[in-house]
Amino acid sequence: MSRLNSDIPPHLTKTPWELERSKRHSAWRKSKPEPSVLPFVFKKLPREVYDCIVEQLEQIHFREEQSCPSCYLRDLYHLSLTSRAWDRAATIKMYRKCWVLINEEHPKLPKQRVKGTSRLKLLRRTLRERPTIARYVRELHLSEFQTLYRDASIEREEIVNMVASLVMACPNLERLVDFHIPYAHTFDRLSSALSTRRNLKERVWLLGDDASAESEDEEEDPSNIYYHAASDPTERFLELNSEHSKLTTLVMNQAIGQATSPLTFRFLIGTIRQLPSLRDLFISGFSASSFTNMTLNALPANLRSLRLEDLPGVNDKGLQRFAQSSLVTSLKTLTLINMEIFSLTTLSDFLSPNTSDLRYFTISQQKAPILTSDADIPNFQSEKLISIHWELRSQAGPAPVLLPTPSTFQSPQFPFSNSEPIPCLATSLLARNIETGLFPSLRRIRAPHDPQGLLQALCRPRASALLPSDTSLLTSPPRQSLALNPFVQPPIDADKRLSSKYIYITSRPGTARTDSPMASPVTTQFHRHFTSTSKASTSASVSQAISCPPGQSRLQAQSRILHARKQPAILFKVEDPDGVLRINKCIYGFMGKLDSRIEYVVRPDWDRVQHHSDSDAEDDGGGLDGAGAGIGLDWVTGVGDVTAEWEVVSNQVRGCRHAYRGGAGAGSARVSARVEDLF
Structure with missing residues (x-):
């Protein structure tokens, strides 16, 4: 107590280990663990190492069926905060491909007239204030703004103007990805902004109706008697x-059946000849007066990829002249969609030694080419062809007959009864030429309609031709399916429990095919009937697998595989000296050739979900022949995939909070095809 009352202030006394800790070699001194890699090592790493690591990060985030731009940009931003070396590598990568996403409402972000565009305006301000970063930008990815533009009404022009202002802030822009609007042959800021980007390498033109048609009042104007180049649609487009x-890639797609069209020979050829670096060309939907045989044979040389689609002005004579010219010698990819080639000789001209560099060939049309009476039987051959897509829709047969046991809910017994039509001459010739070795480099065949499996028998055997969505059709007990032959009635004593939970697949009889000696159905119609309780999450996959042409083709391929397994290939019989049979074993066959290097492809380019309601799907036949369904494009990538008219749902990103265009908690990702996927 006397010490506490004294004037000496209290003080703390250090413990012995605290006194020892201050010494240099003390055992009590805390020591930090030495890093496995010293900091100076990162400073001496070459720049290529950082670029390689960042490139791997992009591949991880954008692998197949997995895409989350928000997660990718977040990781790049965090990486840029690590050090100055990482900042240089991550910043260039982050701005070289700008993923502009729609933002949710947030109090810290400025409120805009068009909801969700704050990030775009912030990016535009950054690029304007920092020209060094603006020069890094090579690609602008605006897939979410494509959806925003499609769902908007009066704000469409403002959205286009904002995108145009962002384009003007990128002096070295090469690609505008996933944002494509129709061009109405009038002035719009986006087309004008893209025309000033000298480094542009990819351009998509969606040509619509001519909105600049002169009205009656304008015709009465005396000034209209003189020609003005600024008012000429052709001159504006050439400018x-x-x-x-x-520019290396050009896509020109015209809306089919548009009312007015200012397109001329000079409109197309004049535009193409202004592009000396053009290598990939896509032309689709032009009328018979806009694109003719003369236009086709005026295309430039040195093209690498060419796709012709829905061009009624081009006939077999023009195609033969084009195939025999020097214009096709440099082609590596050739795609012919709905060109309705009539003669088998025309098709053989494209699969000939003249197309010596051809690697990928695609043909998709309704009628099968025939052989005229005065022509010899041609041969198909190609030394370097790697992949072929062979789709002649007139060879499509009815769906395989599935007869389940309703009382026991067992899976249907195989093999399916397969009543496919007889193969046409074109398919038979292709199979024969492949078997004789005229396609030595061929590695993959995709034949959606392969009567009797002629092409499938030349490929490697597949364990199964069904996808998981197709298997659910056969194994899901509550949704047994009953596919009916057009001449077979459903069993009368069927279980009543399936009266409202079945799927009718009926064949609609059509006229006899002109390329077959026997009558066969040419179309198939699918009717779907579900109760309100059966429309669950799995019903979408089941209906898609059974109603879409790819699902039907896979069922037919699977029926041929299982039918081959029922046929005996080798029979072993061993008898003893007394003649008693000791071993009697049979080895069953398979579909295909074991020594073949060709793969039989059963998956389309994209698994699509169209933007329409259930009532619309019933009206248009379940998406087979409805508007926007794209007849013949169910297997091949179309313009609708690039412009996000189709939605591709990915189950791999389910549960990701920042799912790409799925919204927070949406559980799905919307993926758009790239322009290079069209070729």
């Missing part, structure tokens, strides 16, 4: 494409 000397 918009005059500064693209580095």
Whole structure:
């Protein structure tokens, strides 16, 4: 107590280990663990190592069926905060491919007239204030703004103007990805902004109706008697494409059946000839007066990829002249969609030694080419062809007959009864030429309609031709399916429990095919009947697998595989000296050739879900022949995939909070095809 009352202030006394801790070699001194890699090692790493690591990060985030731009940009941003070396590598990568996403409402973000565009305006301000970063930008990915534009009404022009202002802030822009609007042959800021980007390498033109048609009042104007180049749609379009000397990919798609069209020979050829670096060309939907045989044979040389689609002005004579010219010698990819080639000789001209560099060939049309009476039977051959897509829709047969046991809910017994039509001459010739070795480099065949499995028998055997969605059709007990032959009635004593939970698949009889000696159905119609309780999450996959042409083709391929397993290939019989049979064993066959290097492909380019309601699907036949379904494009990538008219649902990103265009908690990702997927 006397000490506490004294004037000496209290103080703490250090313990012995605290006194020893201050010494240099003390055992009590805390020591930090030495890093496995010292900091100076990162400073001496070459720049290529950082670029390689960042490139691997992009591949991880954007692998097949997995895409989350928000997660990718977040990781790049965090990586840029690590050090100055990482900042240089991550910043260039982050701005070289700008993923502009729609933002949710947030109090810290400025409120805009068009909801969700705050990030775009912040990016535009950054690029304007920092020209060094603006020069890094090569690609702008605006897939979410494509959806915002499609769902908007009066705000469409404002959205286009904002995208155009962002394009103007990128002086070295090469690609505008996933944002494509129709061009109405009038002035719009986006087309004008893209025309000033000299480094542009990819351009998509969606040509619509001519909105610049003169009205009656304008015709009464005396000034209209003189020609003005600024008011000429052809001159305006040529001016918009005059500064693209580095353009390598051009897509020109015209809306089929448009009312007015200012397109002329000069409109197309004049535009194409202004592009010296053009290598990939897509032309689709032009009328018979806009694109003719003369236009086709005026295409430039040195093309790498060419796709012709829905061009009624081109006939077999023009195609033969084009195939025999020097214009096709440089082609590596050739796609012919709905060109309705009539003669088998025309098709053989494309699969000939003249197309010596051809690697990928695609043909998709309704009628099968025939052989005229005065022509010899040609041969198909190609030394370097790797992949072929062979789709002649007139060879499509009825769906395989599935007869389940309703009382026991067992899976249907195989093999399916397969009543496919007889193969046409074109398919038979292709199978024979492949078997004789005229396609030595062929590695994959995709034949959606392969009567009797002629092409499938030349490929490697597959364990199964069904996908998981197709298997659910056969194994899901509550949704047994009953596919009926057009001449077979459903069993009368069927279990009543399936009266409202079945799927009718009926064949609609059509006229006899002109390329077959026997009558066969040419179309198939699918009717779906579900109760309100059966429309669960799995019903979408089941209906898609059974109603879409790819699902039907896979069922037919699977029926041939299982039918081959029922046929005996080798029979072993061993008898003893007394003649008693000791071993009697049979080895069953398989579909295909074991020594073949060709793969039989059963998956389409994209698994699509169209943007329409259930009532619309019933009206248009379940998406087979409805509007926007794209007859013949169920297997091949179309313009609708690039412009996000179709939705591709990925189950791999389910549960990701920042799912790409799925919204927070949406559980799905919307994926758009790239322009290069069209070729």
